[in-house]
Amino acid sequence: MATPSLYGLMAEFDNAEAIVKATHRAHEEGFMDMDAYTPFPVEEVMEYVSPHNTGVPLFVLIGGVTGALSGFILQMIAMTIDYPLNVGGRPPNITGWPSFIPITFESGILLAAFSAVISMIALNGLPMPYHPVFNVPGFERASQDRFFLCIEASDPKFDPNRTRQFLQSLGPQRVVEVEP
């Protein structure tokens, strides 16, 4: 099996402004498969490197609606069909629906929050014990004081030589190959 010899090319920068410029240039060049690694969230970079359609919002919506509906229906069945109980004069039928709303709200939030966390982890591909970017020596500084931009070999516009030249033109500290 022919394994690709390269995961991508990584450029290292020493300040946030440089990586914002670099990502913007790479975006203008038409690179799609790229990712940035920074010690703190840089919102302007996220604009270009993070997928806009993560799929998480849909799961949250489905979770929230399911939670709210099931919470409401559960109380409705319990309070109006199985155990009609007159509590403090509130009618044990569907006209007593206002008293179901707090639980409906809470169960909606509960399932929405669960679906958010679980779908985020699943769609991120976590847990992920191995990732090629950690092969780069000095990459641990991505959580200290360095900013990395990695253009991945899977990008249709990727070319080992030209992409390297392009990254060099952005004025990085260094450009290194990332082994797969």
Place this chain on the structure above:
Amino acid sequence: MNLNQRVKSISLNVIQVTALGVGLVGLALCALGASIDLKQFYHAYLFGYMYVLGFALGSLALMMIHHLAGGGWGLILRRILESAAMTMPLMALFFIPILLTVFGDMASGQYLYKWADPSYVAGDAIIQEKVPYLNPQFFAIRAGIYFFVWIVWAVLISKFSLDQDRTDNPALAARMRWLSGSGIVLYVLTMTFASVDWVMSLNAHWFSSIYGVIFMVSQGLSTLALMIVMLALLSNREPLSEVITPKYIHDIGKLMFGFVILWAYMSFSQYIIQWSGDLAEEVPYYITRSSGGWQVVVWILMLFHFFVPFFILLSRRLKRSVSTLVWIALFLILIRVVDLYWMIEPFFAETISGFNWLNIAAPLGIGGIWMALFLTLLKRRPMLPVNDPNFVVLTTLRRH
């Protein structure tokens, strides 16, 4: 590019002149209505007044929240909020007719507030107990205190903010923060009492401790919707076009979304507490408001003040573009009228069929004049607080 400049916009001038015209016609119609039916005029006037007051007070509150909490969204809105808050003296002026009604009958034995009518109080044992609070003199003193606080805080914060533009004195930011901290506390207190005095006391038997909060949340919602409309008018013009990015529109859109939810939360909380409690003093509020045709308004509010905007505002793409967000904002500004009408009018009318054209003329009259003054103030000041210590977030790390 000089960021420290005033906005020049033809559309603002057009809106300003139109608003002034609408306001004058509206007030003229109010005067005509007052000569025909003084009682109807006062009911409509109070409703229109509370609606317009929401924009001025909401702006003051949001401005103070931003001084305390920070964030790029507020730096963009600061001057718009200041201009709206600075209309407070006009709102004090507009309050005079309401104030006068507690000192004398408005039309042959008719009082806007029944507790102000000595012959009515004589036959009502419950209100007699409340006279130490609900009497014309104390009512006037309290109103004076509210307006004093609102005007002084609006004027001082706005003055310091303009001083900051001129002098770049670093002490001013701290001074505005201090004023905002105390101002927020005073705003919550004064607005709570104002909602009791001006609206809740229309039925002096009824009470609800969350009433002031409902007003505050509604004012926040009205204001954010107005801010989005203003951004739709101004964001493609210098100097706002130089600093605005979809991120800030998104932030303001999210805030408005939050206030839509908060409005539903507060309004429903009051309902469920009073409905569950089922006390004779409390439930009449909702019995009146869910019969005689008012129940239609309940459904309209549930659907169009919460569910429809809620599900529309879930969309991220919509919240990031001011050209789409502005339609939701305009719709919310409109539905706020319906909510406030449903809160105030049933105090006077058992059925919805008593709708009077004055209920349209009064909000338009007061609102038109208010809008004209607001835009005049807005055009007079630089659009961006360039010397704010945090202003740098708007100019660096932007799109390159």
